[in-house]
Amino acid sequence: MPERFFGHISGYPEGSWFESRAALAEVGLHRPLVAGISGTESEGADSIVLSGGYEDDEDLGNEIVYTGHGGRDQDTGRQVANQNLSRGNLALAKSKLQGLSVRVIRGSTHKSDYAPSTGYRYDGLYRVEDYWQERGRAGYYIWRYRLVKIVEDEISAFSRVTESSGAYSAPRRQETTILRIVRDTKQARRIKALYDYRCQVCGTRLESNAGPYAEAAHIRPLGIPHNGSDAINNLLCLCPNHHVLFDYGTFSIADDLSLLGIEGTLTIVMQHEIHIENLRYHREHYSPMQNESG
Amino acid sequence: MPERFFGHISGYPEGSWFESRAALAEVGLHRPLVAGISGTESEGADSIVLSGGYEDDEDLGNEIVYTGHGGRDQDTGRQVANQNLSRGNLALAKSKLQGLSVRVIRGSTHKSDYAPSTGYRYDGLYRVEDYWQERGRAGYYIWRYRLVKIVEDEISAFSRVTESSGAYSAPRRQETTILRIVRDTKQARRIKALYDYRCQVCGTRLESNAGPYAEAAHIRPLGIPHNGSDAINNLLCLCPNHHVLFDYGTFSIADDLSLLGIEGTLTIVMQHEIHIENLRYHREHYSPMQNESG
Numbered sequence: 007m008p009e010r011f012f013g014h015i016s017g018y019p020e021g022s023w024f025e026s027r028a029a030l031a032e033v034g035l036h037r038p039l040v041a042g043i044s045g046t047e048s049e050g051a052d053s054i055v056l057s058g059g060y061e062d063d064e065d066l067g068n069e070i071v072y073t074g075h076g077g078r079d080q081d082t083g084r085q086v087a088n089q090n091l092s093r094g095n096l097a098l099a100k101s102k103l104q105g106l107s108v109r110v111i112r113g114s115t116h117k118s119d120y121a122p123s124t125g126y127r128y129d130g131l132y133r134v135e136d137y138w139q140e141r142g143r144a145g146y147y148i149w150r151y152r153l154v155k156i157v158e159d160e161i162s163a164f165s166r167v168t169e170s171s172g173a174y175s176a177p178r179r180q181e182t183t184i185l186r187i188v189r190d191t192k193q194a195r196r197i198k199a200l201y202d203y204r205c206q207v208c209g210t211r212l213e214s215n216a217g218p219y220a221e222a223a224h225i226r227p228l229g230i231p232h233n234g235s236d237a238i239n240n241l242l243c244l245c246p247n248h249h250v251l252f253d254y255g256t257f258s259i260a261d262d263l264s265l266l267g268i269e270g271t272l273t274i275v276m277q278h279e280i281h282i283e284n285l286r287y288h289r290e291h292y293s294p295m296q297n298e299s300g
Numbered sequence: 301m302p303e304r305f306f307g308h309i310s311g312y313p314e315g316s317w318f319e320s321r322a323a324l325a326e327v328g329l330h331r332p333l334v335a336g337i338s339g340t341e342s343e344g345a346d347s348i349v350l351s352g353g354y355e356d357d358e359d360l361g362n363e364i365v366y367t368g369h370g371g372r373d374q375d376t377g378r379q380v381a382n383q384n385l386s387r388g389n390l391a392l393a394k395s396k397l398q399g400l401s402v403r404v405i406r407g408s409t410h411k412s413d414y415a416p417s418t419g420y421r422y423d424g425l426y427r428v429e430d431y432w433q434e435r436g437r438a439g440y441y442i443w444r445y446r447l448v449k450i451v452e453d454e455i456s457a458f459s460r461v462t463e464s465s466g467a468y469s470a471p472r473r474q475e476t477t478i479l480r481i482v483r484d485t486k487q488a489r490r491i492k493a494l495y496d497y498r499c500q501v502c503g504t505r506l507e508s509n510a511g512p513y514a515e516a517a518h519i520r521p522l523g524i525p526h527n528g529s530d531a532i533n534n535l536l537c538l539c540p541n542h543h544v545l546f547d548y549g550t551f552s553i554a555d556d557l558s559l560l561g562i563e564g565t566l567t568i569v570m571q572h573e574i575h576i577e578n579l580r581y582h583r584e585h586y587s588p589m590q591n592e593s594g
Contacts, residue, residue, distance in 0.1 A: 064525060071525050136521060138549075138585040147588065152524070157451045212541060214548035227430060230446070231358060231365050246540035247506060254508035255432075291432040294441065 010049045012106045013131065020130040023122065027055070035128050036111055042075060043094030051097035051134075053109035054153075055126065056116040065118035067155075070110070070132065073142070074098065074149035085144035091215055095149045099216035102134035104195065107156055131156045194222030197241045197278070205245035206273045207257075207265070212245060221249045225259075225284040232287070239281040255292030259285045267293060304343045306400045307425065314424040317416065321349070329422055330405055336369060337388030344400045345391035345428075348447075349420065351407035359412035361449075364404065364426065367436070368392065368443035379438035385509055389443045393510035396428035398489065401450055425450045488516030491535045491572070499539035500567045501551075501559070506539060515543045519553075519578040526581070533575040549586030553579045561587060 014020075015034050022035075030036045036053040038044050045051030054072065056065065064071040074095035077087035091099060101108055110129045112121050120129070132153040142148040203218035204211045212219040223242045226234030234240050244252060251257055257267035261282050265272055266289070274280070308314075309328050316329075324330045330347040332338050339345030348366065350359065358365040368389035371381035385393060395402055404423045406415050414423070426447040436442040497512035498505045506513040517536045520528030528534050538546060545551055551561035555576050559566055560583070568574070 066524065069524060136547075139588050140585055150525075210541065212544055213550055214545075215550070216548070219544055219548070230360065230363060231444075246544055247504065250506055250513055250540055251508075253430075254510070254513070256506070256508055291434055294433050 010045070010052050012050070012052050013109075015109075018128060020128060022128045024126045024128070026125070030055070030111060030126055030128075035109060041094060043097060045094060045097030045101070047093065047096040047100065049097070050100040050104050050106045051094065051108055052106070053111065054098075055111045055113055056118070056121070057113035058116040058118075058121075063117075065112075065116070065120055067120050069155070070151075070153040072098075072151045072153055074151070077146055077148070085142055085146045085148065088147040089149050091149060096216060098134055098151050099137050099149075099214075102137060102151075103214060103216045103219055105133070107131040107133055108153065110153065110155075193236050193238050193241060197222050197238055197243045200238075200275055200278055201243035201273070204243070204273070205248050206243050207248040207268070207270060208245060209273065210245040210247075220244065221246055223249045223252055225280070226287040232291075234284065234287070239279055240284045242280075252288075253292075255288075258289045258293040260289075261285060304339070304346050306344070306346050307403075309403070312422060314422060316422045318420045318422070320419070324349070324405060324420055324422075329403060335388060337391060339388060339391030339395070341387065341390040341394065343391070344394040344398050345388065345402055346400070347403035347405065348392075349405045349407055350410040350412070350415075352410040352412075352415075357411075359406075359410070359414055361414050363449070364445075364447040366392075366445045366447055368445065371440055371442070379436050379440045379442065382441040383443050385443060390510060392428055392445050393431050393443075393508075396431060396445075397508060397510045397513055399427070401425040401427055402447065404447065404449075487530050487532050487535060491516050491532055491537045494532075494569055494572055495537035495567070498537070498567070499542055500537050501542040501562070501564060502539060503567065504539040504541075514538065515540055517543045517546055519574070520581040526585075528578065528581070533573055534578045536574075546582075547586075549582075552583045552587040554583075555579060 011034065018033055018035060024030050024033075024035070027036070027039050031039055036044050036055050042055050042057065043051050044053045056063065056070070056072070063073050074089050074091075075093070076089040076095065077085055079086045089095060098108070100106075108131065110132050111126050112118070112129050113126045114122050114124050132155050134151055135154045136152040137149060139147050139149055198220045201220070202211070203220040205220065220243050223244045224234050224236070225240050225242060226232055228234050228236060242252070248257075251268070255267075257265055259272060259280075260266055263272050263274060263280070305328065312327055312329060318324045318327075318329070321330070321333050325333055330338050330349050336349050336351065337345050338347040350357065350364070350366070357367050368383050368385075369387070370383040370389065371379055373380045383389060392402070394400075402425065404426050405420050406412070406423055407420045408416050408418050426449050428445055429448045430446040431443060433441050433443055492514045495514070496505070497514040499514065514537050517538045518528050518530070519534050519536060520526055522528050522530060536546070542551075545562070549561075551559055553566060553574075554560055557566050557568060557574070
């Protein structure tokens with residue numbers, strides 16, 4: 007079983023049309039044949055199919071309010087119980103937590119001006135902007151997700167940046183479906199797992215109903231003109247507060263890994279080898295005065 | 301003196317052409333007649349003119365690496381001293397800190413494929429993605445800024461959302477030049493000032509070289525389908541960590557303003573009246589279980 011793939015499927019650009027769920031599954035756009043959400047609780051959701059199953063869905067084209075699954079009577083399709091944040095519902099929540107893109111496919115049975123007249127159409131990548139609970143029209147709690155289309159200009163801008171970084175090990179082409187805003191990559195997920203989502207500076211681990219939250223901070227920034235790499239030797243696992251402070255140069259890190267500008271020490275696990283040139287780049291550009299004293 | 305205006309100037313869309321700096325100043329696109337950066341240290345920068353003054357500038361169209369001012373010899377134009385993070389340089393840094401948009405104007409003397417052949421052209425809104433110091437070609441420290449074009453689709457998407465929210469006092473049309481990503485509004489700036497950039501939950505105040513950093517969190521979210529308002533009665537001043545925890549519903553706030561889900565108490569100043577319906581909306585949608593016990 008290959009690893010779950012997030013992002014565009016090569017050879018099937020936005021607007022590609024398919025006759026059936028089986029055809030979608032075959033090319034990997036949406037693997038399950040029946041379920042509307044493709045994904046797992048641990049990996050996140052990589053695609054959804056809108057096919058008009060839920061009366062509470064709202065489709066505005068570039069924004070979709072999507073309803074989770076569960077709690078419906080198999081025969082009548084009516085909501086007869088609360089939905090839980092589990093299975094596909096939790097997978098979509100995880101996609102927000104991890105900043106993963108979700109492929110959206112609209113089917114002809116989807117009740118929306120944006121539905122194709124027949125079959126299924128791949129409509130591009132969306133991000134899960136928000137999720138919450140509310141009482142649906144039937145009076146039971148449902149989980150809802152606000153999906154916002156990822157602007158292709160941003161994808162291509164990011165793609166261009168990653169391709170042009172020659173001097174350092176550049177992020178791979180396949181990561182370009184991931185937005186600059188969210189900056190999720192396999193390496194980012196790896197460093198967060200390495201520290202169990204605890205901040206390397208303060209030990210904070212933020213908890214959500216979809217799991218722990220942490221941020222992967224690049225030491226030497228990605229993109230022009232810094233061209234830092236997306237390798238683990240250029241990443242830190244930080245809480246959002248220390249990520250802000252690091253990006254502004256309020257603190258930096260000495261060659262011996264002691265902290266400059268704030269109290270405390272950096273937690274480092276053995277498997278995490280930071281490249282000293284990256285630390286020097288950050289000090290030189292974001293905290294030059296600390297560099298002189300450090 | 302009217303308040304500094306951030307965003308598009310009505311009547312002068314992107315692509316508008318002007319013969320001179322005086323013409324730019326007259327319509328308010330870029331008020332100073334000589335300085336490249338328009339803005340103040342306290343308000344931020346609202347516009348810049350690219351006119352080829354600095355040898356270190358890089359212009360890739362949608363991304364610009366811009367060099368700050370100062371340290372140049374008046375006669376030769378050569379860099380003869382380090383640049384400081386003050387005046388226009390600090391104003392641009394403040395624009396990043398506050399998430400403000402910057403109007404970019406290119407002049408014919410700007411050395412770039414994107415420069416107009418004569419006069420000046422307004423090229424739209426950019427955000428300050430990053431700023432840092434580095435040694436310029438002359439060997440002195442200069443301040444540099446990475447400006448990234450704001451994608452118009454995002455502006456219009458946000459604009460549409462704010463316009464369609466009828467039931468509650470909607471964010472005003474003039475705020476639509478500000479991105480969803482940064483969500484800066486006058487109300488956001490006001491609430492941060494009210495708490496002196498300290499988190500209402502933990503008292504944290506993050507410091508940067510351009511001033512303190514805090515985030516304005518909406519209690520009832522903006523946009524479809526929540527349609528929360530951008531008024532101060534729907535805002536909290538939070539550090540990034542507590543913003544994440546609040547948005548995921550890890551904690552919520554009871555009608556008596558006690559915290560649910562985490563320890564501690566909410567700091568409230570007299571001038572800040574929170575609407576209880578907004579707190580209830582957040583509990584109902586993001587922490588239903590806490591709502592039941594709360």
